[in-house]
Amino acid sequence: MVDQENPNEVKTARTTFRILEELKRRNEATVTELTDAVDLSKSSVHNYLSTLERDGYVVKSGNTYRVGLRLLDLGGHARRKKQIYDIAKEEVTALAEETGELANLLVEEHGMGVYLHRAHGVDAVKTDSYIGQRVYLHNTGLGNAILAHLPRDRVDRILDRHGMPASTDRTITDRNELFEELERVRENGYALDDEARVKGLRCVAVPIINNNDEVEGAISVSGPTSRFQDERFREELPAKLQSVANVIELNITYT
Structure with missing residues (x-):
C-alpha cells in the first residue's frame, strides 16, 4: 500500500519499523501495548509481529515481544x-x-x-x-x-x-x-x-x-x-x- 501524499513511501514498511522502534523503546511489549502505540488493530499488529518473529527479527516470550538478534547481524x-x-x-x-x-x-x-x-x-x-x-x-x-x-x-x-x-x-x-x-x-x-x-x-x-x-x-x-x-x-x-x-x-x- 502506497501513501497518497508520498507515492514513493510504502506504509507497510514504515509500520514495520515503527513497531521495531517501539519494541526498542519499551524493551519489550505486548500486542495490546503496541496496538495503542502504533494505532493499528490488534489483528494487524499480531500479523506484523508473527511475520517478524518467523523471520527472526523479534522474539516472543510468553505474551511479550522484544527485538531479536537478527537485527544485530544487519x-x-x-x-x-x-x-x-x-x-x-x-x-x-x-x-x-x-x-x-x-x-x-x-x-x-x-x-x-x-x-x-x-x-x-x-x-x-x-x-x-x-x-x-x-x-x-x-x-x-x-x-x-x-x-x-x-x-x-x-x-x-x-x-x-x-x-x-x-x-x-x-x-x-x-x-x-x-x-x-x-x-x-x-x-x-x-x-x-x-x-x-x-x-x-x-x-x-x-x-x-x-x-x-x-x-x-x-x-x-x-x-x-x-x-x-x-x-x-x-x-x-x-x-x-x-x-x-x-x-x-x-x-x-x-x-
Whole structure:
C-alpha cells in the first residue's frame, strides 16, 4: 500500500519499523501495548509481529515481544562496510587504554550521529550510549566536530529535519549560537562538550578529514567533569586526539 501524499513511501514498511522502534523503546511489549502505540488493530499488529518473529527479527516470550538478534547481524554488516570503522577501531581502542577513559568513534548518517565503536579504559565511566545508537549532532562534541566541517546549507537541513532539543541545561538550542560554536571548532581543530548531552560528563572530540577535505566522522574521549578539567581538558586531550586523528586520516588516504 502506497501513501497518497508520498507515492514513493510504502506504509507497510514504515509500520514495520515503527513497531521495531517501539519494541526498542519499551524493551519489550505486548500486542495490546503496541496496538495503542502504533494505532493499528490488534489483528494487524499480531500479523506484523508473527511475520517478524518467523523471520527472526523479534522474539516472543510468553505474551511479550522484544527485538531479536537478527537485527544485530544487519547492523554488524553495515558497520563492516564503513571503511573508517576498520581503520579507526584499533586506534580508538588504544586511545581508551592510554587515557583510561571512554573513547568513541561516531559517523553521520541521515543527519544523526551513529556510534560505530566504543572502547573502555580502566577508569571509564558507564554512559547511556552504545554501539549503533543514533544521537543528535548539535549536543555532542563528536557531533559538533562533524557539523563544523559540513557545508552550511547541509547543517541547516539537518537542523530543520531533526531540530535542536535540549538534553541538559547546557545544550545549545539556538541556531546562531551553534554556528558560532562550530566556527570555534574549526579554528581550534577540536570540539569540547561541557555537559551538553549528559550532566556531569565532558568530552573532547576531533574530526576525521579525508584527503578530499570531507569529514568522515569523529573520535572522542569522554569522562567525568572531575577528571576533565583545566589543562587536561583543554590542552592535553585535544593534542592527543589530534595526533590519533592524524594517523587515522593517513591510513584512510593510503588504504
